[in-house]
Amino acid sequence: MEIIKEYQFIISTLIIILGWFINNELNRRHEITKKRLNYRLEMLHSFLPVFISMSSSLNPFKEDKNLNKKIIEARINFQLYGLKDEIDLFHKLIDSIEINNIPDTNIHFKRLTELVRERLRQELKIPNASLY
DSSP, rough: OOOHHHHHHHHHHHHHHHHHHHHHHHHHHHHHHHHHHHHHHHHHHTTTHHHHHHHHHSHHHOTTHHHHHHHHHHHHHHHHHHOOOHHHHHHHHHHHHHHOOOOHHHHHHHHHHHHHHHHHHHHHHHHOOGGO
C-alpha cells in the first residue's frame, strides 16, 4: 500500500511539472504571436499615410511635400516586417514612381492597396467586406 502512495505522489508530481512546462511554452508562443501581430499591424498601418496622400489628389508629389518621407517610412516597415509578395509589390510601386510611369504606378498602387486591406483584415480577423 505504501508503494502505491509513492507512485501516486511521483506521478502527480510529474504531471504538475509537465503542466508547468507546457503552460510556459504556450505563454511564450502567445507572447511571440502578439509581438509579431503588433509589428505586422505597424507595417500595414505605415502604408495608410501614403494611401491618403496618393489617393487624395491628382498630383500627390507636388501637393504633399512629405510624401517621400511617408513612402520611405512605409518602405522600411515593409522591408522589416512584410511578406515577400508585399515587399515585391511595394518595390514595383517605387520603381514605377521613380521612372514616372503613371499607368504602372496606378496599377501597383491599386494592387498594394487591396493587398494591405486584405492583410489588415486577415491579421485582425475581420470578415471580408464582400460578406456584408
